[in-house]
Amino acid sequence: MAVSADAAVVELLDSSNYVDWSVWVKTYLLAQDLWDVVEKEEEYDDDDDEEEADDKFKAWREKNATALHKIQISCGREASSLIRNTSSAKHAWDTLAGYYNDYNQYMPLFDAVWSGDWNEAKEFLTLHPNAIRARLPSTDKIALHLATDLEHEHIVEELVQLMSEEDL
Structure with a gap:
């Protein structure tokens, strides 16, 4: 399967390359300042006013969507099917890690x-x-x-x- 021109990797994730793939994608996400959404879900600060909280959520949502998209387009068919219905970059990353580490x-x-x-x-x-x-x-x-x-x-x-x- 061909790698998308804007993929973060040189080969799509499959059952034989998880370790290398995860390093490539993590490095890419770190370089793009997107890794924080993979490390933890959005947290809310009780001290924020409503407008500030809304702005923080919008910024997190945009970073999450970008990170998730990069993960998705860096997967082969099998891996894509595992995360098809996910809307969280963290959940997608954790799902793939669990699956391929078990493998x-x-x-x-x-x-x-x-x-x-x-x-x-x-x-x-x-x-x-x-x-x-x-x-x-x-x-x-x-x-x-x-x-x-x-x-x-x-x-x-x-x-x-x-x-x-x-x-x-």
């Missing part, structure tokens, strides 16, 4: 399943039991689905043994 955290499990290495997968699941429910962002599949697709019957059997009824 990177659980990637060793999917790599082990892909290669058919049950010992490696089991070791990872021992350290990270919640990974049994983790989903690959690009396919939304859990490790069991991947093992089934790849016809790694021994891994399928082992994963089923570890999963609760809810997981299945």
Whole structure:
């Protein structure tokens, strides 16, 4: 997918480049004095009069919209779908960080399943039991689905043994 001419990055966010992408976008937003709206939501000061509070809100709203737009146009389709209905730059940033950090955290499990290495997968699941429910962002599949697709019957059997009824 082509990068927009006014995007803040050289490549759109996808499941393989979150760490680099987040550095590029953060640096851009810092340079444009927009990072503060990503760090925290708008706060109101009780000491402000109504007109001053209104002016502060309008300034924050403009910065938020600009930061959110830069984040949105710097995302590929998958990432865009995660933040499509958001109106907050902070919420968009936090959503993407949570999603892609989970992806990177659980990637060793999917790599082990892909290669058919049950010992490696089991070791990872021992350290990270919640990974049994983790989903690959690009396919939304859990490790069991991947093992089934790849016809790694021994891994399928082992994963089923570890999963609760809810997981299945």
